[in-house]
Amino acid sequence: MKITKVESFVLHVPITPPITDAINAATHWGLAGIRIYTDEGITGYGYTGTTAKGDEMIVETIDRYYGPALIGKDPFMVKEIWDELRFGSMHWIGRAGITHMALAAVDIALWDIMAKAANKPLWQYLGGHKSKKIKAYNTNGGWLNWSKERLIKDVTEIVESGFTGVKIKVGKPDPREDYDRCKAVRKVIGDDVIFMIDVNQQWNINTAMTWGKKLEEFDLYWLEEPLNPDDVMNHRKLADALNVPIALGEHVYSKYAFRDYIHQGAVEYVQVDVTRVGGITEWMQVAGLAASYDLPICPHVGDMGQIHQHLVASTQNAIMLEYIPWIRDIFVEPATVKDGHYVLPELPGASTEIIPAYFDKYRVR
Ligand SMILES: [Mg+2]
Incomplete structure (x- = not known):
């Protein structure tokens, strides 16, 4: 060819x-x-x-x-x-x-x-691993510009629609507002839904130490991108000091940068994004590296999940996938979640055809 x-x-x-x-x-x-x-x-x-x-x-x-x-x-x-x-x-x-x-x-x-x-669908071409379903967590109800009322309404609807994981944004100028929003969300989703928060690099190490600890009381599944993504050393400090696991990877560009994070114990959920690391070829190398440290992969969806659903479905240590439905309607085979799980694609290819x-x-x- x-x-x-x-x-x-x-x-x-x-x-x-x-x-x-x-x-x-x-x-x-x-x-x-x-x-x-x-x-x-x-x-x-x-x-x-x-x-x-x-x-x-x-x-x-x-x-x-x-x-x-x-x-x-x-x-x-x-x-x-x-x-x-x-x-x-x-x-x-x-x-x-x-x-x-x-x-x-x-x-x-x-x-x-x-x-x-x-x-074959890409997930089978790559050597399918998950013949059942991929757990999805929903990020689309927790944006920082949502009012507290809208936040509560959206996460409630997300859980009612079958999702068993939600993520919200934090990093407000006054962290006490983050605390208040997290408290309200945990209250409405109950104890059985996993709950993640994403700082999008907004904190410095001191804020992260203080507020990371305080927010642990809401039984967070992970704390995402608390600091500047180039700062491996301070992520390591934070990972040592906090009980809540550190998640990051959406701004990490190569297997070498992931190696430094992983080897130093500065990341605990690896969010390698295929659209960031130069594609599927390098993504699989990062996944293998993480596997050798027994670390789970939970990709960030710069692709909005179209490609990552295949990668998660063919990777042993990939455990869950983010869901944001902004662009799904433009695809011939849109990424689809039913009952809180991705429905595996059936058409040949990477689900990228528009x-x-x-x-x-x-x-x-
Ligand atoms: Mg993020």
Whole structure:
């Protein structure tokens, strides 16, 4: 099989209503991606996720460098292609950020092609592990800009709809407000629902020590991204000092950076995101690294779960997957949760193929 043509795209899918966490505000979810065409009639779709800012720079990397380098290549040589792009002309300015997220889009499209060629959903092509269902937890009721009333209403509805895990955002200017919101949420969801909180890097080590300890009384399943994601040392201090486990990974770009976190005991739930680490090829290496430390994988869904459902379903130490339904409607086979669990995809590929009408409707480049 040979790659004959590539085409980049940017889609902006509206988020209704707009959301914030402690450091981000978003009105749209951005998909910066690539369609890869082959001489056997199979087309692969891959994308990375953004807050609809900077995605034009990601596809610029594809248009100028990664795309032309793919022409004539065999998609089944995905790891060789990955190395060539990673260590090619972009290496001087790359290794993380824009270029690495562009690499993720390319890599995902190549795995989509291989699974389609094998006529299998990606989770089976990768060696299926979970023949039943993947537990989903819901993040979409706990945004920081929600009033306390809306927060309570949303998490109540989420639990009533069958979810047994919820996550809310914290990191308000006054942490006493976070405490009040957490207390209210734990009260309405009861003791049996697992409850996570996400600081989105807003705290410093002192705030995290103080308020991490105080919030433990709400029986938190994990404390997510409490500090700057480059600060392994202080995450280690926090992990040693707190009973609540530390979760992070959505801003960690490589297996080397994960190695430092994992080996130092600075992370306890590994949230490696396929759209961040340069795609499926590197994601699987991080998952293997975590497995050797008996650490569970619970990916952050920069892809909104379309690709990660396959990865969790084929990875022994992956235990749960985040659910945010913002963009599901645009896909030929949308990520679907029933009774609090993902329904495993059945169509061949990585569930990245987009319905043409939505592709045209939301395309901005
Ligand atoms: Mg997070």
